[in-house]
Amino acid sequence: MSIEVQGALSLQSMSATFSFLFFSFTLLFSLFSFLVFISRMKPWCNCDICKSYLTMSWANKFVNLCDWYTHLLRKSPTGTIHVHVLGNTITSNPDNVEYILKTNFQNYPKGKPFSTILGDLLGRGIFNVDGDSWMFQRKLASLELGSVAIRSFAMELVNEEIHTRLLPLMASTARAESNAASTLDLQDILRRFSFDNICKFSFGLDPGCLLPSLPVSDLAVAFDLASKLSAERAMMASPFIWKTKRLLNIGSEKKLKQAIEVVNDVAQQMINQRREMGFTARNDLLSRFMGSVNDDVYLRDIVVSFLLAGRDTVAAGLTGFFYLLSKNPEVEAQIRDELDRVVGPGQETASFEQIREMHYLNAAIHESMRIFPPIQFDSKYATEDDVLPDGTFIRKGSRVTYHPYAMGRMDRIWGPDFMEFKPQRWLQDGVFVPPCPFKYPVFQAGVRVCLGKDLALAEMKSVVAALVPRFDIRVVQSDQEPRFAPGLTATLRSGLPVRVVERKC
Numbered sequence: 001m002s003i004e005v006q007g008a009l010s011l012q013s014m015s016a017t018f019s020f021l022f023f024s025f026t027l028l029f030s031l032f033s034f035l036v037f038i039s040r041m042k043p044w045c046n047c048d049i050c051k052s053y054l055t056m057s058w059a060n061k062f063v064n065l066c067d068w069y070t071h072l073l074r075k076s077p078t079g080t081i082h083v084h085v086l087g088n089t090i091t092s093n094p095d096n097v098e099y100i101l102k103t104n105f106q107n108y109p110k111g112k113p114f115s116t117i118l119g120d121l122l123g124r125g126i127f128n129v130d131g132d133s134w135m136f137q138r139k140l141a142s143l144e145l146g147s148v149a150i151r152s153f154a155m156e157l158v159n160e161e162i163h164t165r166l167l168p169l170m171a172s173t174a175r176a177e178s179n180a181a182s183t184l185d186l187q188d189i190l191r192r193f194s195f196d197n198i199c200k201f202s203f204g205l206d207p208g209c210l211l212p213s214l215p216v217s218d219l220a221v222a223f224d225l226a227s228k229l230s231a232e233r234a235m236m237a238s239p240f241i242w243k244t245k246r247l248l249n250i251g252s253e254k255k256l257k258q259a260i261e262v263v264n265d266v267a268q269q270m271i272n273q274r275r276e277m278g279f280t281a282r283n284d285l286l287s288r289f290m291g292s293v294n295d296d297v298y299l300r301d302i303v304v305s306f307l308l309a310g311r312d313t314v315a316a317g318l319t320g321f322f323y324l325l326s327k328n329p330e331v332e333a334q335i336r337d338e339l340d341r342v343v344g345p346g347q348e349t350a351s352f353e354q355i356r357e358m359h360y361l362n363a364a365i366h367e368s369m370r371i372f373p374p375i376q377f378d379s380k381y382a383t384e385d386d387v388l389p390d391g392t393f394i395r396k397g398s399r400v401t402y403h404p405y406a407m408g409r410m411d412r413i414w415g416p417d418f419m420e421f422k423p424q425r426w427l428q429d430g431v432f433v434p435p436c437p438f439k440y441p442v443f444q445a446g447v448r449v450c451l452g453k454d455l456a457l458a459e460m461k462s463v464v465a466a467l468v469p470r471f472d473i474r475v476v477q478s479d480q481e482p483r484f485a486p487g488l489t490a491t492l493r494s495g496l497p498v499r500v501v502e503r504k505c
Helices: 002-043 047-054 067-076 094-103 112-122 131-145 148-177 186-202 218-233 240-248 251-277 285-290 294-325 329-342 352-354 359-373 454-466
Strands: 080-083 087-092 378-379 397-401 470-475 495-502
Touching: 002 080, 047 080, 047 329, 067 080, 067 087, 080 148, 087 094, 094 397, 112 218, 112 240, 112 294, 112 378, 131 148, 131 285, 131 294, 131 470, 148 186, 148 352, 148 454, 148 495, 186 218, 186 285, 186 294, 218 251, 240 251, 240 397, 251 294, 285 294, 294 329, 294 359, 294 470, 329 470, 352 454, 359 454
Parallel strands: 087 397
Antiparallel strands: 080 087, 378 397, 470 495
């Protein structure tokens, strides 16, 4: 046998041996790490909550996990529970929420576990960082989102999308409804609407998701998949499972990587285009931020974070609103009366000033998000041992979750009629009264309160003001309890099938 052949065989043998040792080490390390994780979880905990969670027996009585948590929190004297197997303390106590989000804010950052889960998608974006990086982006975003030019630009985009796409689509659907018992997935339409808007606002890019043919957008598909798979990481028994899959580039982690590459490619194309065309005269967020940030990767992280926040939260909030409005025609009638009074008949869109005068509509939207918040819960991680105002001990490094979904269903906060859709609970002498943010942390509260709150509310009100006077939108099988899909925001598993009828005004 020649020396060359012997050498080649030797190299192959060494390569095979190295591969075997590498995969053996990876497997053993993952197994060891998993056992360590299991030992920390204490799966042998024999309390009723942990047994119910581990066996999923809660599903025998509750459609959604968030409803089971609500049930437990309602029974708890302090409004706080422990899920020992998850190392998670969950609270619906407003005093605790204020303490976590304001009083002792420094002890409850997003934390490394959260940042790691969303790191591949959001990178160093504002919703995934703490400390100086968060503070820099917070100041930058506050300056931009608070400017009159940006607010006017955002409303122009929203009204254009309503006038040129949303209203014609709904009218076309209504005409089709008159001839056949067809339905429309309103959740899908609202997600398309909000994705068009946030892409134009963030990147200056129009994906055209709401064009009459309802095209499939590669960016929207990739973004949805990336969001879904990132959220699913948090549901795995151990982070070492998805980390190992990511290392080997297999399964869901391979799909996640491919989806994020699509998002990154689009972001880089937009950044390159801005640099070639110039960005000083443009009002989209990317152009505005390019004046302060020179790092392309950092720019991508910042803008993609706003893409995530602006798309899913608005669509989820509007989906819950129209579900409740369909079941409460008396609220719908009062909104129409207010629109006739403030906007007048015949106008397709309302101005920003007119929207600010709609106190009842504002109350109705806040009330709908009390019952169906776009983000059902939010978690922090304690940097030091601590004690919450209700006496709950928090161990260093443990997870602490406040639960807006459950808080909106607490009689101790909202009274015995907490499950009734009553916009009037937000009004005094016909004027909207802002809620206590720690009883209603739908937009977070304290130091991290949502900077895009006013823009998101204005977008939601604009959609309602355009659709409600012109159409009767009725949910099909509205007696069925909503079922939510796992994810970063509240998304209905089967969409929101509706029938649309054009009104004769």
